[in-house]
Amino acid sequence: MTLDERKKRILESIIKDYVESAEPVGSRAIVKKHDLRVSAATVRNEMADLEDMGYLEQPHTSAGRIPSESGFRYYVDCMMERENLVEDEVELLQKILKDNLQDWDEVIQSIGNFLSQVTRYTSFIIVPTVKFDEFKYIQLVPVEKGKAMVIVVTDTGVLMHRRIDIPQSVETKELQSINEVFNRLFARKKFAELRKTDLQSLRDELNQRKKVIDGILEAIENLTENTGEEKVVISGILNMLNEPEFKNLDKLKKILAILEEESVLKALLPEATGDTVDITIGRENRLDDAKEMSIVLAGYKIFGEVGRVGVIGPVRMEYWKAAGTVDSVRTIIDEVLKKHY
């Protein structure tokens, strides 16, 4: 269903005004403000048409119109032009990233802050579990009497560790030789090949240092099983409070409940689909409690896995800015990851 130019023009005017003011917009107002070359009465007729088509709705008879979710959807799909980050902003982000590059957690946090500050919405970043294929290196470090640390480095450069108990009698020398055995056995070993039976046979083989070996094997099993959940980082929740649609405490509570509970949030966010920016508007969301929110989301790649980054805000969202920003940020993340990891 395609609209004629004038209807498009009117729909756009209403959307822009409504997004800015959060108030229903009337015929007179847009004629004045957007210099449409027709009278308010004409606009009213067109607005009635747009309402029939489902793109506008009226909170009550004597109010102006507001865009319906379909209206936003039409605009986003057929009319919208993204506003990408301007050069200054890109440089700022790149600088921020460079300054924090050593610490991955910091990088994520910074991106989240940046995104929520630029868009004025709440941002989220999902960091996927980086699966690993191979053991790169295993090290056993004595920490204090009776305690040691098992350190595993994977081919993707992920560092994992577990504390284990060891018999007090074991010498550092001995640990060193156990170390070597492990490294010989595991080096370049595909993770997928490491089945429990393997671990078992290893256990038998090294039976004489049973206690220590058991501890290590258990730690490794534990590490490989529990490869860690996806991590979710939220930033700029405070921005939600500025949206007039969430002045209502009950609504606010529902929204914060979603944002505070990782599992719920994960259930809400759509999968990342390829290289596109995905926009979910209002009732399109999977959760009923999120039916007044919209999500703008893009995927980024990290070690073969796909992470997600985006913003979440009211249906009355500056989609053009949000989509452009999220897309730019995704691109920058991809670049930085490619370069440095």
Added chain:
Amino acid sequence: MTLDERKKRILESIIKDYVESAEPVGSRAIVKKHDLRVSAATVRNEMADLEDMGYLEQPHTSAGRIPSESGFRYYVDCMMERENLVEDEVELLQKILKDNLQDWDEVIQSIGNFLSQVTRYTSFIIVPTVKFDEFKYIQLVPVEKGKAMVIVVTDTGVLMHRRIDIPQSVETKELQSINEVFNRLFARKKFAELRKTDLQSLRDELNQRKKVIDGILEAIENLTENTGEEKVVISGILNMLNEPEFKNLDKLKKILAILEEESVLKALLPEATGDTVDITIGRENRLDDAKEMSIVLAGYKIFGEVGRVGVIGPVRMEYWKAAGTVDSVRTIIDEVLKKHY
């Protein structure tokens, strides 16, 4: 200034009722509910006295009384009996901790969740920077062509790492020998002794593998300088929304702004003082924006440093429950830390 029994009784009744209902409490109401053996008129007279002393205040003439901050202070200091965790709760917490013991971050998160769920207030935990004295172990692990990872284990069992670039030409064998040199030099070296001049002389000494060494030294310098900030973990922010005093959006915004910004929150929370539970009521707080909140806080010990744990809520707080719970949790943390680290 000490109060006679009846005044105490009345003050307590008012505090209990007010904390429960968040409404001013009238003379009739407490006579009925708390079975004081006098009439409402008598209570009114006593209440007038208590108001003169500054322990009660009246929102407006024809309303009941509410406890003033001094009233709460008097109650907390002179009358309150803490309600510690009951045995079931203690066991639950211990179990939660045991299940997550391998991952320190998880432990902290669990404690925070537990605390906010039990008290129904917002909980916070500050994990101090664990300073370290000695290098325990340094390892250089090649990750991929041109990249390696420097892993440092300290005497306190903290694991730190940095990625560095290395010339593609360097062989794994070579890395191994560099490794050994480092471990020989650093082992048991007090951190305090490691001055830049030392690093410089080392640089000279190992001049021939300059590129690699430089990278490593830089990473180590970087690690020791930036020993990491204290970490702050907040949990149960949502509980704030249930407090009627924060129904007002502006107040809520101020509070969430404090909770969201780590630096501000750190500025607000008082230092931990020895083994006592510290209670800060309303305007006693350092920040003006926090003048309607109270903080209940205790210190715990970790590797010689002091961390802080507690809850934050409205002035109208169940101090007895909060103080008891925080104290119990502190004790349990201390025990668990002592046992497992």
Added chain:
DNA sequence: GTTAGCACTCTCGTTTGTTGAGTGCTAACC
């Protein structure tokens, strides 16, 4: 097809009146 004019609708803010909880004071009581 477009536009001016106009009656109509509905929200929002203000005002006014009513209700009820709670107080402070006084006078009587023990």
Added chain:
DNA sequence: GGTTAGCACTCAACAAACGAGAGTGCTAAC
């Protein structure tokens, strides 16, 4: 002297009534 019943008074909270203003839909003229 301390305690209590009685009563007039105060004030917030709620509801009903009202007017103003914004915006619409319809009709008739251009």
